[in-house]
Amino acid sequence: MSTIKTSYLGNLRTAPKHMQSGTQIITDAPVDNNGKGEAFSPTDLVAAALGSCMVTIMGIVAKKDNLEINGLVWETTKIMSGSPRKIEEIIIDFTWENAPDDEKLLQKLKNAAKTCPVALSLDKDLKQTINFNF
Known part of the structure; x- marks a missing residue:
């Protein structure tokens, strides 16, 4: 199917x-x-998929350590190039105000995010700028 x-x-x-x-x-x-911009564009979905995938993988890792990542939020910025028209850069700014005070665990989550399936599937020429504000 x-x-x-x-x-x-x-x-x-x-x-x-x-x-x-x-x-x-x-x-x-x-x-x-040439569109109306009234919904996600296909390239918006690619950018959204990167952030969502990163957080999903962080959630899986956190769960194994009996940690919930509630309160984690992020903003995604997609930058397009002109010719050829393609995504040039995706910038993701993560903020987690109630993050635990455990640097080793936070680094583990950051590493997990950067190796999510979407991050690994995107072209190497597509710049992924990931900022962890926690």
């Missing part, structure tokens, strides 16, 4: 559906590329 089934809706929009859960989202081309 496929993982995702997608339909083209017209007007530069798609509707990917996650087959296992039935969850569906809409993508839209960004304003600077």
Whole structure:
């Protein structure tokens, strides 16, 4: 069975559906590329996937140490290049105000984040700037 089934809706929009859960989202081309920018663009999803994957892997590692990472938040900035049009850099700023005071554990979480499947799958030329504010 496929993982995702997608339909083209017209007007530069798609509707990917996650087959296992039935969850569906809409993508839209960004304003600077002929779209309306009314939903995530495909490249926005790539940037979002990087941060979400990093936190998922940190959560798995934290759980093994009986730690919850509640309160961890992040902001993602995607920078596009002009020619060829592609993602040039993804910047992720993590903030965790109630992080434990355990430098060894925090380093373990940071290392886990940087080796998440999405981070490892992205092209080596795509710059990943990851800032941990904890």
